[in-house]
Amino acid sequence: MSLTTTIENTDTAQLEKILASAAAAADILRGQDRATRAKYLNAVADGLDAAGDTLVPIAQQETNLPEGRLRGELKRTTFQLRLFAEVIQDGAYLDARIDHADADWPMGAPRPDLRRTHIPLGPVAVFAASNFPFAFSVAGGDTASALAGGNPVIVKAHSGHLELSRETARVVTESLAAAGAPEGTFGIVYGTASGSALVSDSRVQAVGFTGSIPGGRALFNIASQRPDPIPFYGELGSNNPVFVTQAADKARGAEIAQEFVGSFTMGSGQFCTKPGTIFVPEGSEFLAALENVELPDVGALLNERIREGYIDSIKDLQAANGVEKLLAGAEPYGEIPSPILSLTTAEHILKNPESLLEECFGPAALVVEYDGEESLVELAKVFEGQLTASLQAEEGDELAALIDVLATKAGRVLWNQWPTGVSVTYAQQHGGPYPASTNSGSTSVGTAAIARFQRPVAFQGFPQQFLPDELRDEPGAPVSQRLVNGRA
């Protein structure tokens, strides 16, 4: 396998062609039924599955991730596409509502016949992430949910895996074409300038982004400052704290320590849901057990830029007041950094939260000793918005106040489980208050993610034949969960 091809940045003329093509596709896609859209999603899934033996080796070479992980991630990616195909055929995601005309509506004026559904937004720009070269990249969750919603997608490729991006894009484009999707349903651009240009362009109607806080915020600002602002769904960063109660520590301290090490080192610590901070009681079984834990060897980080950022950030943490090195592998600052755990106290967290709780992308985490379980509520309040917050606790613990605060801070709250490994399901929530997300009302994983890329429209007094199918008295395709006169 040689990756000698140079991939040039998309130039202005190419970008214009891609945008014009996406805008034209939007008008066609909007009029197609859900079964047709489902066919496109399934075709992309089939195409990617068939191309696994080509794509996975390129991904290995570009990202340093091991084959097993990448094959699992590809499986997750194609599962996701097929799940969205099922969900759109079910139709509940349309939140279709029908109010029949009612002359006696108690508002004081007759109620007209009103029927509300959701329609596609138009071209969606998707910014790929580096750390999941399949599941959060070219054909990942944002692309799947935008296509499911009936929108064309233009991906901004991540510079960390350009060749894989191009090959994946080729498979997606060919699969869509073979399934009969209009030209322009999918496009890809390369280079930072193309990404910004996408977000500014009046034809682009929404953005999905997974990446860093500075990069994401800059693009969010462009989206918000357009003459016509558009929704920007960005997942920017998260520390994912874990709170261990005294009872849990007593009952399972050693087990928790072992599992924690497994979670924060998974994927070389390059998961957006990596538990970056764990709170344990003073004099814990957890800490005692860590002495006997051997930190695992992890793989090389995704690329040199990420490795440098990681080394800087663990050096900064080690230099911070009140932080000491707790446990480290042989070469925490090496070419392939071995994991490192640091230790501090709750007091220092309260004094200097910005520095100590900053997200660190790589195999490092911080253990915080607390004095008195009642302080956990105050400590939880220190955090900014999070993707996840986890409890290690026992059922007899007094936890109502802490759980309440964690729910205000995070999109997903876990009980005696670890945040890494985000399942694609109906009830998943991946996104939380800023900076976890730029739009905390949405999720970027799970079937509710489609809602980001559609818009409600009501039809008043319409004859049956001019209504969208899902709003007709007798729809041709299934629509579950229709609300008729306010009743399911």
Added chain:
Amino acid sequence: MSLTTTIENTDTAQLEKILASAAAAADILRGQDRATRAKYLNAVADGLDAAGDTLVPIAQQETNLPEGRLRGELKRTTFQLRLFAEVIQDGAYLDARIDHADADWPMGAPRPDLRRTHIPLGPVAVFAASNFPFAFSVAGGDTASALAGGNPVIVKAHSGHLELSRETARVVTESLAAAGAPEGTFGIVYGTASGSALVSDSRVQAVGFTGSIPGGRALFNIASQRPDPIPFYGELGSNNPVFVTQAADKARGAEIAQEFVGSFTMGSGQFCTKPGTIFVPEGSEFLAALENVELPDVGALLNERIREGYIDSIKDLQAANGVEKLLAGAEPYGEIPSPILSLTTAEHILKNPESLLEECFGPAALVVEYDGEESLVELAKVFEGQLTASLQAEEGDELAALIDVLATKAGRVLWNQWPTGVSVTYAQQHGGPYPASTNSGSTSVGTAAIARFQRPVAFQGFPQQFLPDELRDEPGAPVSQRLVNGRA
């Protein structure tokens, strides 16, 4: 009735007290059940109904609106509060989802037990509008939906009806207190600076706004540029075009003319859904019939500032190239302006859409003659985002392409009905692409408006007793439309 009291702008110390109180209330409200919240909404509705004889005369004096209209609006307002009380007790609005653990989940990794619901956001700032002193003001739709979602509300009073705002706020505050709501559940501030300060304050978690494009955009920019951006739900402006087909003109031209005049002059043309532009075929029955239509007398505009803006805007329109006066009452530029209709052609609209299609707040509208029905699609594409777009058509017309474009432009599309008079229902959609709304994925009228003021949270692996009621296997209160393992 004398309105001699001066209402001073809220000062910094008062604002701080209101914000601190709202933040404290948020923590209490979040923990209360839906039946309790419903009790608060019903108490406010009862309080306002009981205070009608006090509030309506103040409203008359401050807004120039007639008593009958104001009594009707108050009825709508209290109906709305009670409807939200019903909706939250039904529970469908929580979009509760339960995924049971599944070891064989085809993603390639076991699915954990995941349960997703929505929680309140926290304090919501509501900017009152001038034109509906009850329904879009202190206790209007934004306030009702934010309270229904479990959030404290701080209203920025509209300067056009300060005394009414203060009295309404007094009724709301007393009713909430009597029903047992925590102090700080409702607050009100006065003055532009207080409004901006609310949007900037880190305790405020969302904003509802109805008003002008410049004012709304300025506040939207503040909300988006905060260190932690918050959702800004603004309804800014709309022209509400009406498209009359040749067949409809032939069949009902005179009737359409009569109804159009009724709609654009309703409430002295001060409705956000006023039909500002109507497209009719060349040589229409519509125009012929207008010669025999007498424009009605309308009431004085809301205030002098609005009157001056209105006069400027109709003078500008009359001065524009290709626009002529079609029909006017006795004193279109008078102290109480009588209605005025102008005329132009499709050709001029295409040449100069920005000037000719600008929203004009008051009893004026523009008739546009088109040549050939196929041109309507192109004309519809000229519009920015709209709250509404209406068809006057016959069932035999070829309309698929036009309806498709109108759905991309507007939140509500009407068939042979008029956009003024927005019913509060389950399927209502009030909001569309920018500038109709700053967030086209939401509605500010109808029961779906609650969704603006809540946020999804998933609980993973939780024991029953620590879950929110609606996510338990056997919830204590009703929750309709729960999705269990992806099935209703």
